[in-house]
Amino acid sequence: MADSAIEEIKRRLDPVDVIGQTVQLKRAGRSFKGLCPFHSEKSPSFVVSPERGTWHCFGCSEGGDIFSFVQRRDNLDFPEALRLLAARAGVEVERISRPDPGVREQRDRLHALVEAAALFYRSALTSSDGGRARAYLDGRGLVDATVERFGLGYADPSGRTLERHLLKAGFPVDDAVAVGALGRSEEGRTYDRFRDRVIFPIRDGDGRAIGFGGRAMRDDQQPKYLNSPQSELFDKGANLYALDQAAGPIREARRAIVVEGYMDALIAHQHGFANVVATLGTAIGERHIQTLRRLAPEIVLALDADPAGVKAALRGSDVASDTTADESPTILRVRGLGRFFADRRTEIKVMLLPAGRDPDDVIRADPALWARLASQALPIVDFVLHGLAQRHDLSASAGQREAAREAMTVIQDLPDPIERAHYIQRLARILNTREEFLLQAAGTRPRRQAAVEAPVAEPPRSQGEQLGDLVLALLLRAPSDATRPEAADFESAEHRAVYERLGRLAPPSNADAALDWLAHELGATFAPTLVRLRAAYDENERLTLDEASKELHVRTLELRKQRLFRQHQALDSALREDADRLSAAERRAYEERLAALAAHLGALFVEQQRLGVVGSASWSVRRGHEVLSPEVVSG
Numbered sequence: 126m127a128d129s130a131i132e133e134i135k136r137r138l139d140p141v142d143v144i145g146q147t148v149q150l151k152r153a154g155r156s157f158k159g160l161c162p163f164h165s166e167k168s169p170s171f172v173v174s175p176e177r178g179t180w181h182c183f184g185c186s187e188g189g190d191i192f193s194f195v196q197r198r199d200n201l202d203f204p205e206a207l208r209l210l211a212a213r214a215g216v217e218v219e220r221i222s223r224p225d226p227g228v229r230e231q232r233d234r235l236h237a238l239v240e241a242a243a244l245f246y247r248s249a250l251t252s253s254d255g256g257r258a259r260a261y262l263d264g265r266g267l268v269d270a271t272v273e274r275f276g277l278g279y280a281d282p283s284g285r286t287l288e289r290h291l292l293k294a295g296f297p298v299d300d301a302v303a304v305g306a307l308g309r310s311e312e313g314r315t316y317d318r319f320r321d322r323v324i325f326p327i328r329d330g331d332g333r334a335i336g337f338g339g340r341a342m343r344d345d346q347q348p349k350y351l352n353s354p355q356s357e358l359f360d361k362g363a364n365l366y367a368l369d370q371a372a373g374p375i376r377e378a379r380r381a382i383v384v385e386g387y388m389d390a391l392i393a394h395q396h397g398f399a400n401v402v403a404t405l406g407t408a409i410g411e412r413h414i415q416t417l418r419r420l421a422p423e424i425v426l427a428l429d430a431d432p433a434g435v436k437a438a439l440r441g442s443d444v445a446s447d448t449t450a451d452e453s454p455t456i457l458r459v460r461g462l463g464r465f466f467a468d469r470r471t472e473i474k475v476m477l478l479p480a481g482r483d484p485d486d487v488i489r490a491d492p493a494l495w496a497r498l499a500s501q502a503l504p505i506v507d508f509v510l511h512g513l514a515q516r517h518d519l520s521a522s523a524g525q526r527e528a529a530r531e532a533m534t535v536i537q538d539l540p541d542p543i544e545r546a547h548y549i550q551r552l553a554r555i556l557n558t559r560e561e562f563l564l565q566a567a568g569t570r571p572r573r574q575a576a577v578e579a580p581v582a583e584p585p586r587s588q589g590e591q592l593g594d595l596v597l598a599l600l601l602r603a604p605s606d607a608t609r610p611e612a613a614d615f616e617s618a619e620h621r622a623v624y625e626r627l628g629r630l631a632p633p634s635n636a637d638a639a640l641d642w643l644a645h646e647l648g649a650t651f652a653p654t655l656v657r658l659r660a661a662y663d664e665n666e667r668l669t670l671d672e673a674s675k676e677l678h679v680r681t682l683e684l685r686k687q688r689l690f691r692q693h694q695a696l697d698s699a700l701r702e703d704a705d706r707l708s709a710a711e712r713r714a715y716e717e718r719l720a721a722l723a724a725h726l727g728a729l730f731v732e733q734q735r736l737g738v739v740g741s742a743s744w745s746v747r748r749g750h751e752v753l754s755p756e757v758v759s760g
Contacts, residue, residue: 137214154660170652183652239334246278246324255279280319305353332369361405363412374399392485474502589616598661602673
């Protein structure tokens with residue numbers, strides 16, 4: 126079995142979906158947690174990371190990917206697990222054998238060939254023959270920095286120059302045909318697939334060249350947009366343009382915006398909207414969603430508000446062909462995405478653009494409008510209901526019937542019965558009809574919600590415990606010379622134990638290694654604590670080392686302030702309760718200790734003021750019987 130098929134299965138299948146069939150999972154930061162299916166436990170210690178494609182149990186120290194999970198769950202060997210997951214992912218597995226290193230080498234050669242072609246096209250754009258292409262890009266508003274950053278190029282009209290270049294560089298003709306750089310006629314003659322076109326190199330999420338899109342330079346040239354054919358490297362139903370540049374910004378923004386055209390994506394990035402990707406002549410599909418949902422919980426589709434185009438999209442028209450112009454509203458095809466609509470991890474929304482305007486038009490004319498439209502995007506079911514009156518004549522029975530079928534196609538896919546009932550009620554009010562008639566029009570009955578075991582209730586946690594989680598998580602991110610807490614600063618014994626163990630560990634190469642070591646050192650009792658640390662770490666993983674170091678300093682001050690305040694309260698309480706039994710000397714000793722704690726707290730408060738991180742005062746201390754505010758203490 127080739128490595129590529131295994132990676133394709135991992136790419137297509139979300140580990141949360143696969144594992145979620147067995148384990149009831151609940152979001153914990155950027156990960157998910159639940160009760161481990163492989164050993165008995167009452168507190169969740171089982172963590173799934175969708176971004177890494179891995180799972181790990183801090184209770185029994187088991188972990189791995191979806192293959193190891195299925196092997197363990199069903200007591201299968203690897204070939205059996207591979208067959209099962211391949212069938213689920215829709216990946217054909219012709220034979221099961223050890224991975225062939227030659228297959229990976231071949232893919233590397235194909236990537237190198239496409240990269241060589243990209244460099245060739247890039248060079249041609251700057252040559253004398255590329256003048257018209259440069260003028261076109263300039264007319265579309267692209268600056269040189271964007272052209273350079275995305276490696277845009279030009280294919281000349283001759284139809285032979287790329288072939289000669291690749292042959293001279295030593296690439297086999299068959300490989301060039303296999304990746305779509307060259308075409309081959311029925312008579313066996315080879316030729317440059319792209320001729321007289323602006324070239325948009327297409328890269329995978331890792332930045333490797335996998336194919337090309339070409340925009341015609343002549344009005345009589347068909348198709349207007351031409352993509353590389355399906356190949357071992359390129360799958361337009363799964364890949365997204367500009368994903369290599371957009372992945373980081375998407376994670377940071379927690380929102381992916383999907384447009385249709387290359388130019389739309391390029392103009393968006395040029396104006397600072399770097400969380401934008403484009404489909405490749407297709408409607409957005411399940412595999413696109415699978416890719417994006419691992420990066421962000423919100424996916425926004427930028428759609429032209431033209432009623433006819435929206436209506437066609439909602440009817441579920443087929444994947445657009447290569448002849449589709451970039452103005453056509455083909456990005457949305459509702460059918461087939463139903464299981465994602467109410468996914469608690471993925472919300473699909475629609476950004477309605479002004480009718481007849483493309484994203485690049487809107488962004489160039491009014492970037493603030495684009496940002497506002499993105500933030501106001503409607504959840505997809507609300508979008509469908511919102512525009513029913515525009516797309517259908519609701520005064521006629523035929524129009525009502527069509528509107529009901531269109532809306533119920535989306536509503537009936539909602540897995541939550543309460544949410545489904547809510548939207549059916551709304552639709553009934555819009556159409557002025559009864560709910561049971563809508564169910565009949567859709568030809569379906571409401572789904573039954575599968576019975577699930579109630580999640581284990583977790584006891585409420587104090588502010589100090591939550592802060593302890595954060596400080597320990599930051600210790601996994603910050604450099605070794607960063608300001609660090611003391612063991613006594615932590616409120617809980619579990620946090621103190623974890624901190625002391627971390628002090629024995631050399632700076633870990635990564636958080637996974639450190640958490641695995643802690644799980645081994647501390648045992649299953651500490652599994653809930655380590656699960657929370659993983660969630661806190663994931664929430665702050667985007668911080669740079671400098672940012673993590675500063676955040677650790679700030680949080681350590683707060684943690685220490687809380688500890689000193691607890692000590693101050695306890696000492697003050699003891700002084701008041703024992704006042705009648707204390708001698709004058711003992712009372713003086715108590716008050717001196719209280720004053721010392723107050724001075725220490727004041728110094729911490731001043732340091733927080735210096736860092737600019739002090740919010741509203743949430744504590745006060747007592748000197749003798751006099752209550753002091755933070756301001757008085759610091760003075």
